[in-house]
Amino acid sequence: MRDVVIHPIDVLLKKRDGEELSTAEIEFVVGAVVRGNAREDSGETAGAVGETISDAQIGAFLMAVFERGLSLRELGDLTRAMRFSGETFDASVLETFTLDKHSTGGVGDKSSLLIAPVWAAAGMDGGSSVSVPMISGRSLGHTGGTLDKLETIPGFDSQLSLARMGEVLRECHAALVGQTPRLVPADRILYGMRDHTGTVESPFLICASIMSKKLAEDLRGLVLDVKVGSGAFMPTLERSKFLAELMVSTGESAGTKTVALLTAMDEPLGRFSGNWVEVWECVDIMQGRRHSMSADLIELSNALSGWGLFLAGRAESPEDGTALADEILRSGAAYAAWLRIVAAQGGDTSVFEDPAAFHKPKAMRVLRASRDGFLAGMDCKEIGWAVQRLGAGRARPGDPVSAHAGIESHAKIGDRVEAGQALFTLFSEDEALLEEPYRMLGGTVRIADHRPERQSLLREVVKAG
Numbered sequence: 001m002r003d004v005v006i007h008p009i010d011v012l013l014k015k016r017d018g019e020e021l022s023t024a025e026i027e028f029v030v031g032a033v034v035r036g037n038a039r040e041d042s043g044e045t046a047g048a049v050g051e052t053i054s055d056a057q058i059g060a061f062l063m064a065v066f067e068r069g070l071s072l073r074e075l076g077d078l079t080r081a082m083r084f085s086g087e088t089f090d091a092s093v094l095e096t097f098t099l100d101k102h103s104t105g106g107v108g109d110k111s112s113l114l115i116a117p118v119w120a121a122a123g124m125d126g127g128s129s130v131s132v133p134m135i136s137g138r139s140l141g142h143t144g145g146t147l148d149k150l151e152t153i154p155g156f157d158s159q160l161s162l163a164r165m166g167e168v169l170r171e172c173h174a175a176l177v178g179q180t181p182r183l184v185p186a187d188r189i190l191y192g193m194r195d196h197t198g199t200v201e202s203p204f205l206i207c208a209s210i211m212s213k214k215l216a217e218d219l220r221g222l223v224l225d226v227k228v229g230s231g232a233f234m235p236t237l238e239r240s241k242f243l244a245e246l247m248v249s250t251g252e253s254a255g256t257k258t259v260a261l262l263t264a265m266d267e268p269l270g271r272f273s274g275n276w277v278e279v280w281e282c283v284d285i286m287q288g289r290r291h292s293m294s295a296d297l298i299e300l301s302n303a304l305s306g307w308g309l310f311l312a313g314r315a316e317s318p319e320d321g322t323a324l325a326d327e328i329l330r331s332g333a334a335y336a337a338w339l340r341i342v343a344a345q346g347g348d349t350s351v352f353e354d355p356a357a358f359h360k361p362k363a364m365r366v367l368r369a370s371r372d373g374f375l376a377g378m379d380c381k382e383i384g385w386a387v388q389r390l391g392a393g394r395a396r397p398g399d400p401v402s403a404h405a406g407i408e409s410h411a412k413i414g415d416r417v418e419a420g421q422a423l424f425t426l427f428s429e430d431e432a433l434l435e436e437p438y439r440m441l442g443g444t445v446r447i448a449d450h451r452p453e454r455q456s457l458l459r460e461v462v463k464a465g
């Protein structure tokens with residue numbers, strides 16, 4: 001029997017007109033995207049009709065999906081085709097419950113740096129085993145990236161091959177690595193196209209992008225942290241919840257136990273936002289020092305860890321898991337796991353002996369309260385951009401980031417503040433970079449006469465069924 005030839009224009013027209021695409025059509029599009037890119041890389045010219053797709057057609061396909069959406073079946077097919085578009089991690093050799101978390105992105109959100117060691121410690125204590133093949137990203141827009149934070153540790157190597165990642169996992173029960181060019185290449189290409197075609201915000205495309213990368217880790221359990229609030233990518237609770245439902249459904253259909261927590265992102269999480277300063281905050285917590293400004297970070301991290309321990313069968317309920325996570329943090333077991341992971345990836349652990357001493361910004365400025373009152377709110381996205389512009393983020397892909405740029409928060413929404421009291425300390429490696437972020441922070445912080453109603457950090461849980 002002759003293979004049916006699929007033409008990109010037919011697929012586009014079908015999606016443009018709101019029809020459902022077949023599995024073969026979706027596989028064709030993803031395959032052609034990756035083949036076209038490989039051909040460009042090798043300098044080859046286009047092949048026969050039906051094998052290739054032009055950049056214009058990819059853009060039109062993305063816009064058609066943006067406008068028309070996807071059925072759950074189509075979304076599952078797109079995610080699967082992207083997941084298997086390159087190398088994948090094979091966790092079967094580990095014989096453990098592979099577990100990871102993913103956050104849709106926040107400001108000061110360093111919870112991965114606590115959760116991975118907590119789960120690794122749970123994986124090493126002799127009970128049913130857990131391992132964490134955590135593939136993280138760099139800063140994106142106004143949000144920070146776990147890799148940029150980890151790479152402030154001298155010597156730390158995040159660019160491990162999948163084979164080396166397997167060895168670190170066997171030894172330490174967690175590996176903290178970056179995406180390689182061969183892992184989910186379809187996402188790398190499509191993400192770049194989305195950026196240029198105004199299609200980044202499609203919940204279907206976000207879901208396929210995130211879930212293809214996470215499922216390529218061969219996970220048995222996945223805990224998603226979907227942010228809600230002024231610092232979140234999704235502007236409303238309704239849209240965040242819709243994205244969470246898509247991701248949970250896609251994960252479960254792929255055989256991965258998946259849960260999503262909708263959590264507040266109305267102000268920077270914890271005490272510090274930046275790169276090294278966020279590592280420092282986590283090291284303090286793992287060494288048993290709990291600064292009052294870190295309370296929300298610890299609450300979030302324990303809740304996400306707790307769900308993971310529950311999915312892995314290490315706790316009877318998510319609440320028991322939360323208590324167990326806190327115990328693992330307090331006992332020093334998470335810190336011991338952290339030291340093992342960092343050392344296995346070439347990092348110099350001596351910097352953790354005095355993390356404050358390693359923080360060497362060249363310039364600092366303090367933003368103070370203009371009057372007495374209560375800290376009533378702020379645009380958290382603006383705060384994120386201010387942190388990036390202090391030097392913690394990059395203006396162009398591939399730019400270096402500053403290890404020591406960032407901010408320290410001195411008050412949380414709802415706190416009583418007095419005129420002249422420090423609200424934020426700004427750090428930079430360049431005095432000239434302080435002015436604009438200082439103005440941005442000053443312009444977004446609101447102080448009111450009455451205490452605003454306290455909002456809970458954990459808004460909702462989205463799970464299967």
Ligand code: URA
Pocket residue numbers: 104200205206207209210
């Ligand atoms: N993070 C991703 O990896 N992909 C998206 O589309 C959005 C956030």
